Amino acid sequence: MTYSGVVRAGGPADVHELTDLMISKVSVGPMDNNSYLLRCRATGEQLLIDAASEPGTLLRLIGEDSITAVVTTHRHADHWQALAEVVAATGARTWAGAYDAEGIPVPTDRPLQDGDVVRVGRVELTARRLVGHTPGSIALIFDDPHGHPHVFTGDCLFPGGVGNTRKDPEAFASLLHDVETKLFDALPDETWIYPGHGKDTTLGAERPHLQEWRARGW
Template identity: 70%
Template sequence: MAYTGDVTVGGPPDVHELTHLVITKIAVGPMENNAYLLRCRATGDQLLVDAAADAPALVELVGPDGLVGVVTTHRHGDHWGALAEVVAATGARTYAGRHDAEGIPVPTEVPVDDGDQIAVGRCRLTARHLVGHTPGSVALVYDDPEGHPHLLTGDSLFPGGVGNTFGDSAAFTRLLADVEGKLFAQLPDETWVYPGHGADTTLGAERPHLAEWRERGW
């Protein structure tokens, strides 16, 4: 079946089969977070993005091949609730945005800055530092050499808008500027977006609404 990205807590994961990378999406409770397991086809190396909750489900998803790393997209607790248990079970290295690492209780072994690359076997992810939802949120770009880019955004970009900035107008302005400048300005409409909660989207579906988001202020 074709990948849709439609997953529910307790339901089966959905698998996006790319030429060199396999992206498996699963929803975990209690806050309906998305977690993503990335697997390099050539080497079998695996990377988890957001060990959000339900460590047993995530460890089962990882399987016997283990993890080379876990990337935490930002410091909010619903995105690292299972991190300690997953790391203990797999021995994975921990990655997080440099400016959010202090807010994550599991030590960050590899602080991530804008433009840094994270390897998953022979595949490479490029980090984009997006300020606003938190000081150190990161998105991850996989520029598929055989197709369009794939973008994991944490809670910085969703269908219908940027992430919550909790009524802080300056934070909203900064987040929208970062999302426009580092994502929309640099990536094509075909870019597939995998957010931290809910349904997937594409940059092309969201691009026409940027002015509307700016006007409404959230």
């Protein structure tokens, strides 16, 4: 089946099958957050990105193979509501951006710095700190050796713009700068973007609108 990235709360996961990695995307309520289960195809090891809500839904998605870690993209509460229950059920380690860890009530086992490598089995992802939506938001980049990059952006980049910076010009400028320099300037148009809410996109689809975002200020 062709992956669309279109999911809805209460509905099934959509699975993106890559050569080395399987990415299962599910939406959980009440704010239609996206959670992503990453599975190394060589080893079967699994990692969850954002235990946002509905621990039962997430634990069914994880299945009997369990997970080794949960990465929380940022400190906002809608992205960690199920974290404590998922960790209790799986024994997974917790990872989050070093500058957001204090805002997450479940202790962070591994605070991530910009450029740190996150491993799931034989697959490596690179953490990039994006400042503005929160002080320590992170994106995770999988540079697929068999294709194009795949990036999990939390609430920092969506179809149509960067994340909410609460009408703070300094925060907006910071977030746009980091998204431009660490994502748009570093990665090709084919790069697939998996956001914290809603539909997926690509850098190529969003790149023509960067000046429009800068002009409107959000």
